[in-house]
Amino acid sequence: QKEVEQNSGPLSVPEGAIASLNCTYSDRGSQSFFWYRQYSGKSPELIMFIYSNGDKEDGRFTAQLNKASQYVSLLIRDSQPSDSATYLCAVERGGGNKLTFGTGTQLKVEL
Amino acid sequence: EPEVTQTPSHQVTQMGQEVILRCVPISNHLYFYWYRQILGQKVEFLVSFYNNEISEKSEIFDDQFSVERPDGSNFTLKIRSTKLEDSAMYFCAIRGGVPGNTIYFGEGSWLTVV
Numbered sequence: 001q002k003e004v005e006q007n008s009g010p011l012s013v014p015e016g017a018i019a020s021l022n023c024t025y026s027d028r029g030s031q032s033f034f035w036y037r038q039y040s041g042k043s044p045e046l047i048m049f050i051y052s053n054g055d056k057e058d059g060r061f062t063a064q065l066n067k068a069s070q071y072v073s074l075l076i077r078d079s080q081p082s083d084s085a086t087y088l089c090a091v092e093r094g095g096g097n098k099l100t101f102g103t104g105t106q107l108k109v110e111l
Numbered sequence: 112e113p114e115v116t117q118t119p120s121h122q123v124t125q126m127g128q129e130v131i132l133r134c135v136p137i138s139n140h141l142y143f144y145w146y147r148q149i150l151g152q153k154v155e156f157l158v159s160f161y162n163n164e165i166s167e168k169s170e171i172f173d174d175q176f177s178v179e180r181p182d183g184s185n186f187t188l189k190i191r192s193t194k195l196e197d198s199a200m201y202f203c204a205i206r207g208g209v210p211g212n213t214i215y216f217g218e219g220s221w222l223t224v225v
Contacts, residue, residue, distance in 0.1 A: 034213065043202055043216040044154060088154065098144065098156040098167055099214055 005041045019076040023089030032092040068071035115176040115217035134186040134203030147161035
């Protein structure tokens with residue numbers, strides 16, 4: 001079983017729609033959860049982090065965490081063409097520890 | 112967002128040669144990391160460095176790899192004898208203080224071994 005699993009996509013959504021990206025993880029000791037955005041040939045850029053069960057909103061982005069189900073998601077509202085990128089889910093066991101990444105989901109926002 | 116500068120941005124090297132990748136964080140940090148990403152694959156952890164010593168390393172980080180912080184500012188990754196499979200993007204990362212004590216990545220160094 002992969003440590004962090006994501007659907008590779010591509011996920012295509014029309015401009016203005018809600019994009020929903022999902023991630024599951026296997027390590028129940030994971031405490032911190034991150035979403036990074038990566039454009040082709042560029043480095044990962046932090047979008048959101050979440051530590052507690054429930055929802056966390058930041059602008060057009062909402063991260064959702066369900067530790068019992070070992071599930072993390074990212075919602076992007078009012079999707080824009082500039083949101084087209086690969087979205088990486090990453091988990092961490094505790095402070096100072098490494099991040100374990102999923103393979104990423106490619107999002108395409110179409111005009 | 113903390114800034115991390117990496118050099119070189121791209122390096123082409125012959126198989127068997129030594130390569131040094133450099134990372135310069137703009138401000139003082141305690142935690143440093145190296146990750147790599149082979150083209151089309153996921154980002155993989157190599158090593159973490161805390162308080163001037165290795166705190167954790169992955170199976171990838173074998174004897175051909177080493178890290179050091181020679182002058183208190185630069186953080187380097189050395190690959191002693193490069194192999195074709197070392198071709199990848201190498202990311203330096205630091206752990207920032209606020210908000211969330213999260214990990215921020217440098218722009219990356221693209222290494223091509225021929």
